[in-house]
Amino acid sequence: MTVAPHFAFKNQVLHAEDVPLAALAQEFGTPLYVYSRKALQDAWQAYSTAAEGRNVLVCFGMKANSNLAVLNEFRQLGSGFDIVSGGELARVLAVGGDPGKVVFSGVGKQEWEMQAALQAGVKCFNVESEAELERLAQVAAQMGKVAPVSLRVNPDVDAHTHPYISTGLKENKFGIAIETAPEVYKRAAQLSSLNVVGVDCHIGSQITEVDPYLDALEKLLDLISALAGDGIHIKHLDLGGGIGIRYTDETPLTPKMLLDNVFERLQARGLEHLQIVLEPGRSLVGNSGVLLTSVQYLKHTEAKNFAIVDAAMNDLLRPTLYDAWHSVEQVAQPAGQRPADAKTYDVVGPICESGDWLARDRQLDLRQGDLLAIMSAGAYAFTMASQYNTRPRPAEIMVDGGSYQVVRPRETLESLFADEKVLP
Numbered sequence: 001m002t003v004a005p006h007f008a009f010k011n012q013v014l015h016a017e018d019v020p021l022a023a024l025a026q027e028f029g030t031p032l033y034v035y036s037r038k039a040l041q042d043a044w045q046a047y048s049t050a051a052e053g054r055n056v057l058v059c060f061g062m063k064a065n066s067n068l069a070v071l072n073e074f075r076q077l078g079s080g081f082d083i084v085s086g087g088e089l090a091r092v093l094a095v096g097g098d099p100g101k102v103v104f105s106g107v108g109k110q111e112w113e114m115q116a117a118l119q120a121g122v123k124c125f126n127v128e129s130e131a132e133l134e135r136l137a138q139v140a141a142q143m144g145k146v147a148p149v150s151l152r153v154n155p156d157v158d159a160h161t162h163p164y165i166s167t168g169l170k171e172n173k174f175g176i177a178i179e180t181a182p183e184v185y186k187r188a189a190q191l192s193s194l195n196v197v198g199v200d201c202h203i204g205s206q207i208t209e210v211d212p213y214l215d216a217l218e219k220l221l222d223l224i225s226a227l228a229g230d231g232i233h234i235k236h237l238d239l240g241g242g243i244g245i246r247y248t249d250e251t252p253l254t255p256k257m258l259l260d261n262v263f264e265r266l267q268a269r270g271l272e273h274l275q276i277v278l279e280p281g282r283s284l285v286g287n288s289g290v291l292l293t294s295v296q297y298l299k300h301t302e303a304k305n306f307a308i309v310d311a312a313m314n315d316l317l318r319p320t321l322y323d324a325w326h327s328v329e330q331v332a333q334p335a336g337q338r339p340a341d342a343k344t345y346d347v348v349g350p351i352c353e354s355g356d357w358l359a360r361d362r363q364l365d366l367r368q369g370d371l372l373a374i375m376s377a378g379a380y381a382f383t384m385a386s387q388y389n390t391r392p393r394p395a396e397i398m399v400d401g402g403s404y405q406v407v408r409p410r411e412t413l414e415s416l417f418a419d420e421k422v423l424p
């Protein structure tokens with residue numbers, strides 16, 4: 001099994017940087033999300049090194065992890081943000097993020113969200129349909145503003161990823177078909193409350209190869225050249241997010257690999273003046289976090305061995321939703337103290353759904369009370385958590401060298417229904 005670099009065993013105890021995870025579980029209880037600040041910084045470094053000397057803006061795809069401590073870390077490192085809601089914009093503003101480095105994606109932007117983004121002065125709206133373009137033009141005109149826009153173009157390329165997280169195919173709801181894009185750009189250029197500034201695409205998530213990006217890039221560069229012929233001059237090209245991480249044995253492309261290839265092609269076409277925008281989410285945070293959980297019961301049936309733990313699909317939805325594979329580590333298993341008694345377990349939660357599982361068919365040597373770490377839980381983990389079964393969402397802890405901080409406490413039971421009303 002692989003362990004993310006910033007979570008490593010020392011004397012058979014899994015550590016986040018210099019803090020033993022067992023001590024955190026003891027102090028704060030489980031389930032518990034633990035993030036490593038150093039891991040966030042290192043993931044950022046891979047992008048900033050790749051971007052050095054190039055006109056690149058990295059906008060953290062914050063839907064992957066929107067804890068304010070995480071956002072503030074990236075803000076300090078120089079990141080912009082890719083937002084998909086008025087709520088995400090509010091989080092960026094709450095940490096003092098620069099709206100001039102915010103791109104606003106998403107197929108269903110509402111009027112109030114457009115107004116808030118125009119008021120804040122975002123860098124760009126990534127417009128996903130003609131209807132949205134017309135609404136944005138109207139909202140901006142009413143406010144006496146000019147909205148900077150890109151069209152999110154759907155290039156119809158296969159990102160070779162899970163069908164639920166592939167977004168750049170014709171049958172996906174995202175973007176404007178590349179064949180239709182020139183006409184929509186012409187319309188946008190006619191509207192005085194819009195300013196066409198870019199071209200945008202995002203072909204999917206957990207992508208491991210560079211080729212799908214380059215297939216999309218070629219199509220987008222053709223489009224940019226064609227638009228120039230129509231007098232529409234594009235300033236930035238947003239290639240979205242999508243770089244994958246290692247959950248098990250993947251070796252995904254790196255930011256450097258992507259940007260080296262992209263800039264080589266820009267040069268070949270004489271388009272070096274273009275700014276490249278990236279919207280990485282998972283690759284900046286995915287392996288910076290783990291979810292700690294304790295074994296409540298072991299249950300052996302004729303068909304299966306179940307480890308029933310205190311985390312569930314409401315805390316980490318990815319296995320249920322995508323059949324996603326997260327590595328499971330035993331946090332402490334001192335050698336020699338246990339018989340080699342591994343069994344094949346399904347690691348499941350307490351929720352009343354058969355789909356409530358975190359890992360299947362794992363060789364584990366377990367006792368009731370054991371502490372497990374569900375790895376690669378920094379992305380699309382807490383942000384996709386719910387309170388289903390009236391379960392409070394876990395606390396989030398940030399480890400920083402040898403110290404740590406609660407960056408979001410566990411929700412209290414009362415807070416889960418405090419605003420509800422009993423009718424007489």
Ligand SMILES: Cc1ncc(COP(=O)(O)O)c(C=O)c1O
Pocket residue numbers: 061064082105106167202204205206240241242243279280281282283
């Ligand atoms: C428009 C957009 N940008 C960026 C991202 C971030 O993607 P990833 O976490 O795969 O980098 C997503 C999510 O897939 C997205 O939909």
Ligand SMILES: N[C@@H](CCCC[NH3+])C(=O)O
Pocket residue numbers: 063165205206318322379380
């Ligand atoms: N939520 C997904 C990725 C989707 C990204 C949003 N477009 C995941 O957990 O892998």
